[in-house]
Structures are given as structure tokens and as C-alpha cells.
Amino acid sequence: MVLYTLRRLVLIVLLLGVMSVLLFAITQVLPGNVARMILGQFATPDAIEAVETRLGLKDPLVIQYGRWFFGIVRGDFGQSLIMERPIGPVLAEALGRSAVLAALSFVLVASVGILLGVIAAVRKNRPIDHAVSVFSYLGISVPEFFWGIAFILVFARWLGWLPSAGYSPIGEGFGNWFARLIGPTLTLTFTLIAHVSRLTRSSMLETLRSRYVLAARAKGLPERVILFRHALRNALLPTITVLAIDVGWLFGGIVVVETVFAFPGLGRLVAFAIERRDLPLIQATLLVITAVYCLANLAADLLYAALNPRIRYARRTS
């Protein structure tokens, strides 16, 4: 198990290294001259030349990459070209806000999604199964931005229960802070809950059809033992893998949802960076997202191994 964890960690560090090269390469092919973006359209060639030299844009790419990479290792993400501020603090602030949003959503997705999936599987073809099924159909069929707008329309504009958008620091009152999290969180979770519950339902049904569940029934065990000890444990394995992938979706969703709710988090920062072609900001934000995604995968792998003895004990005892 120690070896396994080490192995996964090494792989993830490798992956992040490759990603950093890739991100650097992608941003190099983005159109637009950085110096001209800073100086504006009417800059003289001399001025552009001067800026390029100052920023080190004339050095070989390998040197530029090295400078950028080791900067990040030291915690220096460089300067945003558009905001003309160091990226580090901006990123940290945005990441903090989004992390709360993402963590809240993830907990909801995992708990509610799995619960609904299990209920639907156990009550297969009963009204509650059909209800979950309709709910999850809507979930996977309706895009987040439309849910967001519908949410704002109904709860903010028509009913007036919640503020429509924006962000309020927790320092200015828990209620305000929390009220502004509800909309983005619910919007973000809806699609993913649908996804997770559908998957849990089908994997639970498959497990319930398995031979060892039949064998457990033949032992005359009570239904709850069959469900929770024999079926659920095995049925959760594919769900865990998918939850890790869903963390990726969550970040995609964050870009959209934060835009809809004008929530100043990482997602809006990414969208802003890409829209304005702010190279250092693009590189920094995407690298952070990739890192989070990799960590989520690591967590999923470890959880998977913890639940699955075939990975924990790969060899025979005899």
C-alpha cells in the first residue's frame, strides 16, 4: 500500500511536469504579440523591442520555460499582463473562494448522488425510481448556464428570496456569504448529482445481479446486510472513479456558473484570462486546475484501493 501510494505520487508529479510543458507550448502558439498587448495598438517598434527585451521574450523558449517553471516552484506565478499585478495573490484569493464552492458542491454530489442511486436501484421500477430517473434526465439534459439563469429568475427576481449574484466575504456576515453560495452550489451540483446517481444506480443493479449477492441471499442474510455489506461496497468502486472525473467537470462548471452568478472565483479568472489572452494568467490558472484535478484522482485511487482488496493485496497468501 505504501509502495502503491508512492507510485501514484511519482506518476502525478510526472504528469504535472508534462502538463506544465504542454501549457507553456499552447500559450506560445496563442496569437497576438504580448508587447503590443501591453503597449496598445499604436506602439512604436522600438518601444515593443524594449518591452520584449525587458520581459525576456527574446530568449530561447527553453530559457523562458525554465524561468517560468522555477518561478512557480518558488511560488512566483509572474505578472498578469492585463491586470498588471502579480498573479500569485490574485490567484490565491480566487482559488480560496472557488474551493469553498467546489468542496460544498462535491460533498453534495457525492452524498446525494450515491444516495439517490442506491434508492433507485433498490426500488427498481417503483415510483421513486421513476422520479429519480426523471430528475437525472433533467440533470444531464439541461446545461448549467440555463439552470443558473432559471435559478436567478425564480429565486432572485420573482420570489426575491436570495440575492441574484455577486460575492460577499464571510467577514461581512455569515448569512450574506452563505446566501450568495446557495445559487452557484445548487446549479453546479444538479448536473453532477444526476450523473453520479445514474451511474450508482446501474452499478448497484449490476452488483445485485451478481453471483455473490445470490450466494448471500442463499445464506439467508437479512436484506439490509445484503445491500450494505455485500452489494454497496462493490458497487461504489466504479462510482469512485467517476467522482474523480467529475471533479474535472466541476471545474468546467465553475467557469460557467461563476460567470452566470458573477462570482469572483477561479472560474471567472480562467474565462477572463482566456478571453483577454493574458498568457501568464492562463498558464497559472490552468496549472492550478490541473493540479487540483490530479490530486482528486490520487484521492480517488487511494480510496479505490482502500475499498478493493484486489489492489491492496495483489499477491496470494499461500
Add this chain to the structure above:
Amino acid sequence: MAPPEAPLLEVEDLCVSYATAAGVLRALHGVSFRLAPGEALGLAGESGSGKSTVALALLGLLGPEAALSARRLRFGGRDLLSLSPEEKRRLRGGGMAIVFQDPFTALNPSLPVGRQVAEPMVFHRGLAESEALAAAIGLLHQVGIPRPEVVARSYPHQLSGGMQQRALIATALAAEPELLILDEPTTALDVTIEAQILDLLESLRRMRRLSILFISHNLGVIHRLCDSVCILYAGEVCETGPTKTVFRDPAHPYTRGLLASLPRLAVGDRPRLSPIPGTLPDLLEPPPGCLFHPRCPYGEPRCRRASPLFSSPGPGRAVRCWRAEEIGGVSWEEAVGGARPLAAGGGPAEKAAPPLVVVRDLRKRYRLGGFWDALGWEKPAGRKLPRPSWAPRFLHALDGVSLAIAPGEVLGLVGESGCGKTTLGRTILRLIDPDDGAIAVDGREIARASEREIRPVRRLAQIVFQNPDSSLNPRKTVGEIIGRPLERFGLATGAQARRRVGELLEMVRLTPSYASRYPHQLSGGEKQRVGIARALATSPRFLVCDEAVSALDVSVQAAVLNLLEDLRRELGLAFLFITHDLSVVAHLAHRVLVMYRGGICEEGTIAQVLRPPFHPYTEALLSAVPRIDGGRSRIRLREEGPAAEFAGRGCRFQQRCPRILGEICRTVTPPPLEPAAGHRILCHHRLETLAAVPSPVDEAAPGAPS
């Protein structure tokens, strides 16, 4: 027999049907039997006979789509039909327990074995979790598991198949049931392991006075374990009675057909098998009258009109046939058209001819696991801290195998699963690339040849596979499947090719009209015939048959075996016949190789291998085969350790050898003994010792059918 006590289990007129999209499927119809306390009853039948449905019906585990009815269904004096779901649950595991066929899928992969064994004690006997666990360890010990404390903490994937099945038996015994239902409990296991499990069941039955309902397609296994037998055909009982009497003197035509289809493990004359013609009736629309009449050689008009009633040909017996009394004197062989003796002078065509296939010192090894799995810790002597090491482990699938096959010869290759026999067959055809060694087919060296150079050999050497469902491309018609080799090798085109496909179909006893069908429209036996026709399309001289009859029911298997024998004679084909079934090899092969863990331990003509002297492994294999005619098993092997542990030193059979001599077996590679020309045994024992063992195989009386 007639036990004075009240029966433990009474089943009368049990009917089960399933509602499917295509109509109502009649899985069981009017099934009746009784089981006395302490009795062992065998339920025998081929696939589709409904035998497993009986078990699920008794346990109340049929799905909601099944409809069940019975005149009487009583267990221990209680009416099973009127039990509440909760009472049924208490009875399952508590009163009656079941052991399923495939132990690996029947154990929960993510729970320790000990807990799974302990569960019934917790829920039926009210033991605390820790008490139950301790009791489970005792139980694991009782079913013959070494180091039960370790095994109790292990997970199913860490145990071998035999150990898994023992653990399942322990689970079934945990709540001390009165009735043990065994549903093909040894079918997934190797024959030596099967023999051990049967021993275990026999002793448990004696010790605990268990009643056993034993479900199997294998008549030999039932003969070994059961007092009485109940033969099922298409969801109906056709014959019941004491096992020995029924198998010695079968009354129902179907029972007779089944027995006549069985290849026998015997030395001497080999009678041609007499298979049952036709296929199982469609249970969506069962034929009127006797269900067996479409396939019955004794049939008369009455059989087509009305379902027969039971009559009793002897004490404790019942048979469902209109003509049971009249046909006593007419054997099945006579009824279906007379038995021809097999192969008078059935040896290879030309004794002096150079061998067609020559294999020398063939080697192939596989790394176990990926790059990362080879990583581990090692602690060299004199160092305090362990350091990481990379030491891949290898499975030697072929470890220096040599053989030769003459034109027209059938070379049998027997061995247990994982011994490398399939790898050998595929490597000879270069479907797998060998690491080392030489392969020559018809004088052409192909071990390292390019695909282009092999091409002429591909025409000469073809293969027939095990699994009829996977060997034909489901998207192609039979005509396309058989026609493709003709096209590929430019042998025939257009109308000529169609004519040739027709000929090939007739050669495997199908009609040319089959060319337009798709595989899913064929029965298992028909698919296997199409697979043979495809292999024959290029007029090969050598066929590898890899378990070619193992997936087929006995009656169908007999027909395919006859077909292969006819083809060998008509076309002068040579075969490498790979199988785990010694009876089939004894029936078909001229010479036999016995393989164990990648190497050959004995080879010789069929008569040499089936008579002493034996290699200890051959002896164990032969004595483990459960048979319906005499022959009690004696030799037992120890459970196998991990396959990779054989370090390449000493005898490869050392870990399980019941006749192990000592250090020499562990360190020195055994020399070949040659008791006769062409007979080789790799063993450290002296020939005289090996020759002194009694033979577990009977000599067949010359000329007498079965």
C-alpha cells in the same frame, strides 16, 4: 432402499415457467422426487434440462419473472409454499444451504473469507461476530484448509479455485443445515481438485449425516457420490432410481442415449460412440406427447400423441416412457443403427513416413504483472534498511517442449488448466511467437519465419476452438465464414466457391442450406461443425483441436467426436488434440503427452500411458477421473501453490507429488525412463517401482460395447 423415516424433502409436480418477450418458457414441468434424511440424490441432465432451476425454486430464489406451482413442496415437514418471506429467509442457509458452481464469482471479492464463512452463524445461530469468526476458522480447518487463521483473513482472489470451493462449502455448513444443495460444485475445477472435493463431501456426509441434493451434468461424479439419481430432460423427470441400477440397466431411452454417448476411460478396443440425434426441444413451444420423442429411436405413434406416465421397472425405480417394458432387449446402439467398432488398424496412415509436425525444445515465458508489479523491497544481508528492487516474476508456459506428429496421427495432449497446453497448440501455429525452439511443419521451419514465409503453412495447418459461441463472427453468414479461407488462399471463387462451401458443410454432416444462416441461428453442436468446416476449407493436413468438444453436452460431444474420427480417416488428417478430459483422449488418440506446468512428464501410445508404469502425475490424473463403470479413485494430490514458484530446479511436479522421494526431487531434473519404445516417463523413481502400482484403468472386454 425405502427408508422408514419420513422424507426430508418432498417435491411433487413442481412447475416453473418464465414469461419472456417471445412467450412463456416452460423451464420445469411436473418434477417430483423425494429425499430421505442422510440420503444423497443426484439431479442429472444436460444444459437446458432445468436442473439449476430446481435448486433456486427450493431456496425461494427465483426471480420475480418466474411463476412457480407445485402440488407439494415440503421440507422437514414444513410446507415451503406457505412460508412468509421472513420464514423463507430463516430456512435458507439455516435449514438448507447451497454451494454454487463457480467459487470465484460466488464469493464476495471485497470481504475477508473468514467473515463470509462466519455470517450464517451470526444471522442463523445468533453468535457474536468474534465467536462466529473463531468458529469459522474451525470450520475452515474441518473442510481441509491448511493454515485456516491465515485464510480467514485473506480475500477470495488470494485463494486457489479448490480452496475457494472449500471455503464455500464451509460457508454452507456454517449454520448446520440439514440439506446441502450442490449445484455443479466441481465443474469449474481440475480433475485432481475435483476428486479432493468429492472426498471431502463424502466424509462430511458421513460425519454430519447430511442430506445432499447433487446437481450435475457429469454422470461419473453423480455415480461416485449419490445413492439415487433423477435424470432430467427438458424440464421433466424421465427416470429415477438407485444410481447403480439406473446406470447399469437404464430404462429410459434418453438415459440409454446419454450413457452410450460417454467416451469410456479404458484400454483396449474403443467402440464407436452412439450419440443422441437432434437437439433439445424449444421450451417455448414444447412438442406434444413425450418430450423426447423427436430424438428417440424407439419411438412409435403413441409417443407423439400423449405424454407418457411413470411405470416402475424395479424396486425404487420409475421411468416415464410408453415403451419402457418392451424395449428392454434392444440396446441403444442397435436402435440407432448398430455400433461399428472403431479403427481396426486405426493407427497413423504410414508408419515409416517422416513426421508432419516436429517441435523441438519450445520455450515461452510470460512476465507476471506490469513493470510496476516487479517493484518490491529487498533486504540484503548485512544491511539495516530494505532497499527497493526490481525483480519480475515469470510464468514458464512452455519450458522446453518437444514432440512429433506423424501424418494421420492423433496426438492427445492432456493436462490441467494453466499447464501450458493451449499455449503449445497456439505456438505451433505461430499464433504466439516462441521465445526459443524450433517448429517444423511439413519440413518447413516456422519458429522465427515472417508472416509471408509462414503463409503456405497456414494452408496446411489449421485450428478448431473450444467455444462455439466465440469461434464464429456473429456478423457473418456461415457461407461467408467458410468461404473466406477459400478466397484468402485463392482456392476457389464465385460459383465454384459456393459449391465448395456446400461440400464442406456436407463433410461436417450439415446441409448446404446452412450457408445462408447466421451463427445465432445455430445450436452449439452445429456451430462447432461450422468451425470444423472452416478449418477444413483449405484442405489442411494438420488440425489443432483446442478443447474442441469440452463446451458441448455429452450427446453432442459424442457426435462431434465421431465426426472428427471419420474426417481423420477420410482425409488422412493429423491432429493435436488438446483436452483436460482423459476419457476423450483415451477414446480418440493414438499417442498421448501428459503436460504439467509447461513441461511434458510422460509420453507414449495410448495403451502405454493408460497402463503401468505411470508417471505419478498420470497415475493421479487417471485415478481422479470419476467414472460410471467401476474404478475407485485412490491417489490424491496436494493443493497447488502459486504457479511461478517453480524455480526451474528439480522435478516440476515436486510440490504435489504423492510419491516424492526427497531432496533429489527438489534439486535434480529427473531423467527420462524408457520402459518401452516410444514410452518416456520423467521421474526419479525406479521403473520397477512405477510398474508395481495397480492400474486405475479397466481393460475393456474386446468387442463388447460399453
Add this chain to the structure above:
Amino acid sequence: MPAGPLETGARRRLPGNLVAGAAVVLAIALAALVGPWVAPFPYDEFHIRDRLQAPNALYWFGTDEYGRDVFSRVLVGSRLSLLLGVAATAVSLVGGVALGLAAGFFRGRIDEWLMRLMDLLMSFPPVILGLLILAVTPPSLWKTVLAVGIVYIPAIVRVTRSVTLELAQEEFILAARARGESAGYILFREILPNAWPPIIVEASLRVTFAILLGAALSFLGMGAQPPSSDWGLMISEARSYLDQAWWMAVFPGLVMCLTVVGINLLGDGLREWLDPRLRHGGA
């Protein structure tokens, strides 16, 4: 030997969701085909005096800030959405099936590297990957199609690879190798015809993902550009007028949901219909 049964079982009834889904998809496809000719107004025609009108007899779905007819715009927009969904899925199919077959059949190094590359692609959230690809050059419809198509290649690769791996173990493939067939023949004549069902099912679901992703990209301003009548873009534009004109956002949204639900039903129906486990009934 008697002839075996010619038909195994009766013909199966089509699943209900397949029929319902097909009906919805057909209706939307019809709208996409004839939309521009049957729409009450040209989709880009301004009616300055009828700006921000609520739904009424003339303008069924109301009008937007320039007085354009929302109904006509939604109708014409179906063309863009369906085109995007289908074309992008075609891109992922072409790329994904080829790579998946190669990975599953040749195994070894090729498989290892391809799958690592796919893992890499999948470790970007789709929206962000799409944004990134579109950021390279100025947005256009075809670029959106390409971007969305590339984003979903890994999904198709995975499905194709896993069926290929499974099929490559079948004995009929060994039989083909035993007669020395070329890799091309085995891949395209033996494996692919059997691999289609799961790929088609996956692709049908990917169409909805593609439509939603395309809409999200347009919503974020990186896909379709004004004045085009893309549904995502329409919803994005409507955000500024939520207080005055809810219909600007709600109608394109509802129609989009209907489309996606329809395609999902179709896909699930296909899955049920093609699944051999469900096909052969019990027994």
C-alpha cells in the same frame, strides 16, 4: 439432423423511449431543415418599435432588445445546434474510432502512449479545453465544431478500445490470424462490424454533450458570434434583460433542453435495443 430454428424468438418490440426520442429528434431535425423558410420573420430582422415584447399572437416567443422575433431565432438556431452536435460528434468518431481500434488491437507501447495522451486530454475540464482551443485563433463555427469534437475524442477512444480489447480475445479473431489475415482485414472486416453497437450508443450521447458544450462556449462568448441565432449566445445576450424580458432566455433554453432530452431518450433506447443481455431474454 433437423434444421435448427430459423428465427430465434419473436421480433422484439421497440423500446418506448426509443420511439419518443426519435419523434423529438425528428421534429427538431425537421425544424432545422425547413426553419428559415417557415419562420414568421427573418431571424436577423429588426423591429425597432416592437423591442422586448412579451409573447403574443404575432411574436409567439416575444421579441429581443432589437425587436427580433425570438421564435424565428430559436427555430433557425436549431440548425446551428444540431449541425454542431452532429458534426462535432463525427469529428470525435473519426478520431476516436481510429485511435481506439489501434490501441485495443496493437496493445503494448502504442496502447500505453495513446491512453496516457487521452488521460492528459481528459484531465482538462471540457469547457476549459474548448476555451483554450478556441482562444488560439478567432472564433468561427467550424473551429467550434473541431474544438468540441477534439474534446470528446477520449470518450470514444475508451469505448472503442474496450470493445476492441474484448473482441480481439474472441476465437474468430484467432481463426483469422490462423489463416494469416492482415491487421487491416481483421480490424475492419472482423472487429469493427461487431464493435459498432456500443460506439453508436456512446456517440448518440456525445451529440448531446457536444450541443451543451457548444452552447456553453457560445454563452461564454467564445463560440458563435452575434448576430447569429445560436441558443447559447441568445441566452447569454438575454442575461442583460432578465428583469424586463425573461422570455429571451427561457424559450431558447427550453427548446435546447427538449432537444437534449430527446437525443438522450434516443440513445438510451438504442442502448436497450442493442444490448445483447436484454435482447436474449432470460434463460
